[in-house]
Amino acid sequence: MPEELSFFDQVYEVVRCIPKGKVTNYGAIARYLGTGKSSRMVGWAMNASHISGLKVPAHRVVNRLGILSGKAHFGDPQAMQRLLEKEGLKIENDRIKNFEAHFWDPSKELELP
DNA sequence: CGATTGACGTACG
DNA sequence: TCGTACGCCAATC
Numbered sequence: 001m002p003e004e005l006s007f008f009d010q011v012y013e014v015v016r017c018i019p020k021g022k023v024t025n026y027g028a029i030a031r032y033l034g035t036g037k038s039s040r041m042v043g044w045a046m047n048a049s050h051i052s053g054l055k056v057p058a059h060r061v062v063n064r065l066g067i068l069s070g071k072a073h074f075g076d077p078q079a080m081q082r083l084l085e086k087e088g089l090k091i092e093n094d095r096i097k098n099f100e101a102h103f104w105d106p107s108k109e110l111e112l113p
Numbered sequence: 114c115g116a117t118t119g120a121c122g123t124a125c126g
Numbered sequence: 127t128c129g130t131a132c133g134c135c136a137a138t139c
Contacts, residue, residue, distance in 0.1 A: 037133065038133090044136065
């Protein structure tokens, strides 16, 4: 067991820690992992997890604008919006309303070791 | 093996 | 204030 999890694994762990009804963006996760501006890797990890079959609440991860940028990758774009609405979020025009209110920053909510 | 792309974000004009 | 350009790292073509 390597003490340092792979970048992908770390992303999965953070995303899995997202409370229900909360959402976050790629940049926040990237910053929490220390990658900083490599927010693209987070998105890549999401795609990989989706392909790997791992269960990751990727629907809770959106871009910094609160737009469901990854809805197209869920198989059914409506599924992502539906999941978020099911958690009490308000989606309009593929965008999360009150995104700031439901924003969950791992680097703030989650304590660094 | 080199070039391109990608579920993004920030900087600069 | 809005639009464009660049950087990040890895995987794929």
